[in-house]
Amino acid sequence: MKLALIGIGQAGGKVVDALLRYDRSARSSFVTAALAVNTARADLAGLELIPPDKRVLVGQARVKGHGVGADNELGAEVMAEDVDEVLAALDDVSSTEVDAFLVVAGLGGGTGSGGAPVLAHELKRLYTEPVYGIGILPGRDEGGIYTLNAARSFQTFVREVDNLIVFDNDAWRHTGESVKQGYASLNEELARRLGVLFSAGEVTDGQVAESVVDSSEIINTLASGGVSTVGYASARLERRGGGFLSRFRSSSSDVDDGGAMNRVSSLIRRATLGRLTLPCDVSGTERALVVVSGPPETLSRRGIERGRTWLEEETGTMEIRGGDAPVDSDFVAVVVLLSGVTSVPRIKELQAVAIEAQREGQERDATSADNLASLLDTDDELDALF
Numbered sequence: 001m002k003l004a005l006i007g008i009g010q011a012g013g014k015v016v017d018a019l020l021r022y023d024r025s026a027r028s029s030f031v032t033a034a035l036a037v038n039t040a041r042a043d044l045a046g047l048e049l050i051p052p053d054k055r056v057l058v059g060q061a062r063v064k065g066h067g068v069g070a071d072n073e074l075g076a077e078v079m080a081e082d083v084d085e086v087l088a089a090l091d092d093v094s095s096t097e098v099d100a101f102l103v104v105a106g107l108g109g110g111t112g113s114g115g116a117p118v119l120a121h122e123l124k125r126l127y128t129e130p131v132y133g134i135g136i137l138p139g140r141d142e143g144g145i146y147t148l149n150a151a152r153s154f155q156t157f158v159r160e161v162d163n164l165i166v167f168d169n170d171a172w173r174h175t176g177e178s179v180k181q182g183y184a185s186l187n188e189e190l191a192r193r194l195g196v197l198f199s200a201g202e203v204t205d206g207q208v209a210e211s212v213v214d215s216s217e218i219i220n221t222l223a224s225g226g227v228s229t230v231g232y233a234s235a236r237l238e239r240r241g242g243g244f245l246s247r248f249r250s251s252s253s254d255v256d257d258g259g260a261m262n263r264v265s266s267l268i269r270r271a272t273l274g275r276l277t278l279p280c281d282v283s284g285t286e287r288a289l290v291v292v293s294g295p296p297e298t299l300s301r302r303g304i305e306r307g308r309t310w311l312e313e314e315t316g317t318m319e320i321r322g323g324d325a326p327v328d329s330d331f332v333a334v335v336v337l338l339s340g341v342t343s344v345p346r347i348k349e350l351q352a353v354a355i356e357a358q359r360e361g362q363e364r365d366a367t368s369a370d371n372l373a374s375l376l377d378t379d380d381e382l383d384a385l386f
């Protein structure tokens, strides 16, 4: 599937960088265009793979390249004011080369949190291709303002995109890592999942899939709308003399053997029951897509069928698509995209904490206005200067 990626804010830009890195290292070619948008000049300079002429600084008139802090209302305003500059950077991308847009942002901050829903709205107005969002939820320890930003952005972003794939930083925190190291490995994890999913059908090394996952399968799965989560599991293959591929190619009776079938179906279970980008109860899923990627001879069709049947029971939906994506690799990897999930405790918790934070903020504003008034109250005995 060919994508135009647009990363907004610091997290958005870094995740797009990580997706570009995956695209190059996996020799796939699902990225047609990659753009970073920010209000902070320094964050744009810190990116590695997004071309310099595809890094757009917005809000210069308002914040002079210094960012919007964690003010997502300001983030939304500057994006609305400068959206034409962002769209101009996409001018050279012909929509015939793009199957969908992917707008990526951390929802807890300011620029991405406020700007992503605004840009998604404009893209949907201008293009007929679907516009998907990748929304990153802040960790619980980031504090009330990040939670409030994320909850408000989430509910706006999900309305403006055709589907919002969510990654919860909180579920993915590793102990003992610096925040920076932590983000780098989280971005890699996310890029690997999205990379396997979106590069299905786009791998360029001449492999032909048995039942190819093409862009319409992904689009149909995401067409349920709402919120999606992604699961992943992989198994390393043992290379024996002459390499894995040659071993299988020389013995066609091995194709689709019981071992390959069990491996694929158990990877589908592990991907679904393991850590999802957004942990949830999978039983409320509306649609799902299974992509199995690896050397052609390991991609057991019977394994995929067995895994799909199991997933139908587990999710309660019949709308489960599946296919394979052959790549020359030492791994068999499975991605399970669960689209239209509804039973997500983390979102409920985020909303409850945000409502509380909003109420406290409003009370604080009201009291501080009263306190200031009483501080300045001189019973009109003093005249103001002008």
Ligand code: GDP
Pocket: 008, 009, 010, 011, 012, 014, 015, 068, 069, 070, 105, 106, 107, 108, 109, 110, 111, 112, 113, 136, 137, 138, 139, 142, 146, 169, 183, 184, 186, 187
């Ligand atoms: P912005 O630049 O104002 O949009 O804000 P940031 O993108 O810096 O931060 C928004 C939120 O994204 C933070 O609260 C973090 O939860 C998260 N975040 C920041 N950088 C990264 C990153 O590189 N990876 C991930 N997964 N999350 C990040």
